[in-house]
Each structure stands twice: as C-alpha cells, then as structure tokens.
Amino acid sequence: MRVVEVTAYGGPEVLRMARRPEPEAGDVPGRVRVRLKAAGVNQADLRIRAGVYADEVGDLKPPFVLGTDFAGKLLDPVPGMAAGTRVAGFVPWWEELTGEGTYAEVVRVAPEWVAPIPDDVDYTVAASIPLASATAQQSLDRLGLAAGSTLVVTGASGVVGRLALQYAAAAGLRVVAVAHEGDEHELKVLGAEHSVTRGTPEDVVRKVLDFIPEGVDAVFDGALHAAPVLPVVKDGGAFVALAANRTPAPERNIRVETVRGKPDAARLKETLEKVAAREVITRVADVMPLEEVAEAHRRAEAGHRPGRMILMI
Structure with a gap:
C-alpha cells in the first residue's frame, strides 16, 4: 500500500511516498482495518516532522508515518458496525508511538476509536473533526467553568478553536474569540460574544x-501563544495549553492544564451527527491528494488559510 514516510527530521521535503505491506485481517489482536478516503494534517504533524518533539517520541526514529485523523470504510466488522461502514476517528499517535499514522491507504485501529459517519457528511469534512473535537471537549471538561464564565479562545478561526468556541457557547460561557480578520460575523453566529483580530500576543492581551x-x-x-497571553486571565483563573512545550508556568494562582485529546467514540458519534444537522460547523482549508503532502505541509505552516488541510487517499 502507499504511505507517506518522514525520512528524516526537517522541512516538508523530507516527506516521501513509499510502499509498505498492507495490514491483514487479525494480524494485530484487538485491531481492525480501515481503508482510508481522507486524512487530516494537524499542527502536531508539522512539529513532529520538523523534529520539535524528537526528544518526546522515545526510541521512534525516521522513517515513520505521520497522521492522526482519518475517515474511510471499515474492512473488518466491529460490534454494531459491519464491514463497509463509513467511519471516522483518530489514532492516538503519541500514546501508540508505533510510527503507523494515517498518511496511508489502510490503518489498524481499535474499535473504540471509531464512530460511524452520517450519510450527509462527506469524508473530507469527517476527517477534520475527530482529534479537534476531542481536544476541545476534553479541554472544556478540565476547565470546569460555570455558565456565565468568561473564556478567551485563541485560534478561533482554526478547527480546534472553532469547535471549542461552539461547545463553550452551548455550555453558556461568554466567549471572546481571537481570530482572523473577516471572521468576526461568522464567529458571532457560532456563539462568540465578542471577537478580536489576531496579532502579537501583546496586541491580543490589550x-x-x-x-x-x-x-x-x-x-x-x-493558537499556542502560551505565557504571553496569561495577563488576560484574572487571578485564580485557568489556562488550557494544547502542547507541552507551549504550556506556561503557573502564576497568580492560575491553574494551568495541558490537554492532549483522547479517543471517545461515543462523543465523536454525537459530534458527527451534529455536523450532519448543521448544529456544529467545522472548517476545511484545502483538499489535496496524498502525493502532494509536502505542499499540504507548506501551506499549513504558512497559514495558507484557516482550517484543516485534508489529504485525499
């Protein structure tokens, strides 16, 4: 099968198409196969490829395959879903550290990672949801804010921030969105009480x-601003970071949490159903063939446009 390998740490040019044996049914106990139609390109993929997290991936060395989010068809049945069911989910790449990601034609997954895709949701949209949704929901769980509390969402134009905004507004929080200029009206429709345009962290704070x-x-x-945006938080407040290396040191009794999303098939199923009903809105930036993965990484790093880059497979 075709895969994309990280051949060495570096820029997008280190990504190469390669061939690996296709997984066979039952070759890994407890895992089933999914034939992919689409895979998401996450910001963590860019940092892993660049070697930013080289010390955190233990003994895993290139060549390896990146990728967490996926959408495709089950090749093997699981309880409640027959072979051929359209499914989405994400591989917990950091916890597995096998180097088997979703930039591939077929992946092995645990049944508890996947949820069915409603008929009205296409593969590219479904592939933008799983990790972002889990991260946003689990972050809000950790914050534990009461209705009426104020929350700043940086990176609200992107998929993770956009979902966090919607979940927070649905929970009765007052959301201030930090977003691309021109997104203000749409984010207000999605639940933001107020929006400010992105800029330097100092601009955002002001x-x-x-x-x-x-x-x-x-x-x-x-948006991974980290410590420079802490001044917007009142004493005794809370801060959620999405990467260990972008986690500020606590100060002024501010509770700091670092969240890495974990698969939750039940919640993902509910979210995909809400996407189908237009109750939750995601954003796809570009859709590109797997063979153009290096260009997809370049566009994602350049902030080509907000939203998830999707690889068609």
Missing part, C-alpha cells in the same frame, strides 16, 4: 482587556 478590563476566567489557547 484588545481583550479593552473589552473585559477585569480579565477573563480562562483561556483556551488554540
């Missing part, structure tokens, strides 16, 4: 405090 001078109860740091 704009947020202009709107809420006393500071906010918490920050969901989808």
